[in-house]
Structures are given as structure tokens and as C-alpha cells.
Amino acid sequence: MFKKRENILEIEEGNLLSPRFDNDGLIPVITMCSKTKDVLMHGYMNVEALKKTIETKEAHYFSRSRQQIWHKGKTSGFTQKVREIRIDDDQDSVWLTVDIGDGSSCHVGYRSCFYRSIPLGPIENGREVEMKFEEKEKSFDPEIIYKGQPNPTKI
Numbered sequence: 265m266f267k268k269r270e271n272i273l274e275i276e277e278g279n280l281l282s283p284r285f286d287n288d289g290l291i292p293v294i295t296m297c298s299k300t301k302d303v304l305m306h307g308y309m310n311v312e313a314l315k316k317t318i319e320t321k322e323a324h325y326f327s328r329s330r331q332q333i334w335h336k337g338k339t340s341g342f343t344q345k346v347r348e349i350r351i352d353d354d355q356d357s358v359w360l361t362v363d364i365g366d367g368s369s370c371h372v373g374y375r376s377c378f379y380r381s382i383p384l385g386p387i388e389n390g391r392e393v394e395m396k397f398e399e400k401e402k403s404f405d406p407e408i409i410y411k412g413q414p415n416p417t418k419i
């Protein structure tokens with residue numbers, strides 16, 4: 265299915281898909297909203313998740329904590345319709361452009377998982393870094409949507 269990685273020229277300049285999966289069999293994925301261009305989330309795919317994403321045109325990831333294929337939106341209904349898939353020069357990271365309609369992509373209730381920004385500039389000695397909320401309010405209530413599901417965020 266995927267071309268065996270044999271030489272750099274082919275990997276960088278060739279037109280055959282030959283993704284590089286890490287020692288855990290995963291490739292990092294960054295997912296962007298086709299409408300707003302916001303980065304929605306960062307996850308991972310294994311071979312099966314990448315194949316399913318290509319074939320079904322809906323984003324599938326590999327959940328590291330659950331150790332299984334994860335069809336995004338299966339529980340919440342917030343599926344991601346894939347509009348474009350790109351891979352980078354050395355074919356070890358994937359960029360998905362997805363349509364989420366009026367949905368969201370963050371299990372905390374925001375549209376994007378990247379809902380806070382970190383201020384630039386000098387950090388005072390010993391002072392905690394205060395972030396800014398770029399999304400002013402949640403777009404859904406995760407307590408309702410993910411009722412009974414464990415919170416994947418770990419300390």
C-alpha cells in the first residue's frame with residue numbers, strides 16, 4: 265500500500281506515499297479547520313488509521329491511551345470530513361484539512377484544542393506564565409456530550 269522507504273530522493277521528490285512511522289508505529293498529525301484555518305488538534309495515526317482516513321474521508325486517529333483506532337466523533341458526533349491530506353518533505357508528519365461544520369474538535373468543550381495562547385516577552389524570575397483564552401466560551405458542554413467517558417487528560 266505504502267512505498268517502502270528506500271532513498272531520500274524518492275521520499276523527498278517522488279510522488280509515492282511512503283510515510284515514516286515511529287518506533288510505536290505512529291505518525292503525528294496536525295488537523296486544521298478548512299473554514300477558519302484554525303489548528304484544531306494534534307494527534308497520531310498508525311497505518312490503519314491513515315488508510316481509513318484516506319478511504320473513508322473521515323479522520324481516524326490512533327489513541328495512545330486507549331491503544332486503539334479512534335474514529336473522531338464516534339461518541340460526540342463531531343466527525344471531521346477530510347478535505348485535504350498533505351504529508352511533509354521527509355514524510356513523517358501529516359497535515360489534515362477538515363470540515364467540522366458547526367461542530368467542535370476539543371474534548372474540553374472548545375472548538376479547537378489550542379484555545380489558549382502563551383504571551384511573548386520576558387518571563388520574570390519565578391513568575392507563573394499567564395495565558396490568554398483565544399476562545400471566549402466553550403461551544404459545547406463536554407459533561408453532557410461525553411457523559412460517562414473518562415477524561416483523557418492526565419496529570
Ligand SMILES: N=c1c2ncn([C@@H]3O[C@H](COP(=O)(O)OP(=O)(O)OP(=O)(O)O)[C@@H](O)[C@H]3O)c2ncn1[C@@H]1O[C@H](COP(=O)(O)O)[C@@H](O)[C@H]1O
Nearest residue numbers: 307327328329330336337338339340369370371377413416
Ligand atoms: N474527543 C477527544 C478529543 N478531541 C480532540 N482531542 C485531542 O487529541 C489528542 C489525542 O492525542 P493522544 O493520542 O496523544 O491522546 P490520548 O491520550 O491517546 O487520547 P485519548 O485516547 O485518551 O482520548 C488529545 O491530546 C486532545 O488534544 C481529543 N482527545 C480525546 N478525546 C476523547 O475521545 C473520545 C471520543 O470522542 P469523539 O471522538 O469526539 O467522539 C472521548 O472519550 C473524548 O474524551
